[in-house]
Amino acid sequence: MTREELYQSIYTHDTIYLPPHEQATAALEVSLGCSWHKCTFCDFAKDAFRIHPMERIVHDLKILAQLRPDDTRLFFLGENAFCMGAERLLAIIEEVRRSMPKVREYAMYSRIDDILRKSDQELKMLAGEGIQALHIGVESGSDSILEARKKGITSAEVIEALRRLDQVGIDYYVTVIPGLGGRSFSRLHAIETARMLNQVHPRNIWCLKLKLWENTPLYEEARRGGFEEMTPAEILREERLLIENLTVKDCLFEDTTVLDQFTIQGILPKQKGELLRAIDYLLSL
Numbered sequence: 694m695t696r697e698e699l700y701q702s703i704y705t706h707d708t709i710y711l712p713p714h715e716q717a718t719a720a721l722e723v724s725l726g727c728s729w730h731k732c733t734f735c736d737f738a739k740d741a742f743r744i745h746p747m748e749r750i751v752h753d754l755k756i757l758a759q760l761r762p763d764d765t766r767l768f769f770l771g772e773n774a775f776c777m778g779a780e781r782l783l784a785i786i787e788e789v790r791r792s793m794p795k796v797r798e799y800a801m802y803s804r805i806d807d808i809l810r811k812s813d814q815e816l817k818m819l820a821g822e823g824i825q826a827l828h829i830g831v832e833s834g835s836d837s838i839l840e841a842r843k844k845g846i847t848s849a850e851v852i853e854a855l856r857r858l859d860q861v862g863i864d865y866y867v868t869v870i871p872g873l874g875g876r877s878f879s880r881l882h883a884i885e886t887a888r889m890l891n892q893v894h895p896r897n898i899w900c901l902k903l904k905l906w907e908n909t910p911l912y913e914e915a916r917r918g919g920f921e922e923m924t925p926a927e928i929l930r931e932e933r934l935l936i937e938n939l940t941v942k943d944c945l946f947e948d949t950t951v952l953d954q955f956t957i958q959g960i961l962p963k964q965k966g967e968l969l970r971a972i973d974y975l976l977s978l
């Protein structure tokens with residue numbers, strides 16, 4: 694088999710979605726789909742949720758070891774791979790040690806409740822075994838918006854879960870969705886999201902503006918007039934308000950979807966002024 698064919702043989706889909714920070718990380722598919730699967734805006738959790746059997750994981754690991762023998766970091770694929778219990782995660786790490794002994798660090802996507810279900814002792818153990826970073830869609834700091842979009846978490850739970858990660862030294866990278874409150878709740882969304890994030894220590898805030906996908910409940914809601922979709926410029930003004938209100942430390946802020954064609958990026962708080970000026974410039978075009 695060619696390298697290309699070997700890669701294809703270990704992933705369910707042709708396209709693999711890794712967060713910006715993990716683009717160069719080797720990926721091992723340990724699960725598929727999302728265990729929650731209810732957010733009304735979500736289009737990317739199409740697969741029925743499943744955790745792959747250990748035999749498949751071990752088989753894929755052997756192939757990945759041939760392809761990336763010197764890698765030291767591994768990304769566990771699956772919409773929320775951290776939903777697996779600590780015991781299962783540790784068993785997979787044990788297998789990685791056998792097949793890819795140079796790997797020392799692990800990262801994956803997680804929901805907030807996946808963290809809350811684990812005890813402090815389990816989180817500490819997982820951090821000790823190399824789980825270094827979780828990528829988490831927090832989406833909004835407004836409880837009413839989180840509830841309306843059926844995210845299944847509250848802002849208090851987000852703060853609690855992320856503080857527990859702080860305690861054990863697991864880094865977290867969060868995603869926020871500008872526009873998720875619609876026109877009526879735009880201000881609330883920006884201010885409450887800043888309020889929530891200011892109480893924790895994300896390494897990175899990645900904004901991905903709302904896109905209404907045709908096959909989602911939120912699209913239907915908008916069609917019936919229950920949700921007012923914002924224009925890209927309105928969303929950017931909302932994002933400006935978010936940045937203005939953020940007091941996070943040493944945090945990379947980025948948005949790869951600005952006005953559907955630009956990327957803005959800057960370290961907060963150092964580059965807050967530059968980010969705001971860049972947004973003002975884009976809004977003046």
Ligand code: SF4
Nearest residue numbers: 727730731732735738
């Ligand atoms: S938790 Fe994430 S992957 Fe799952 S339904 Fe919600 S947005 Fe989609």
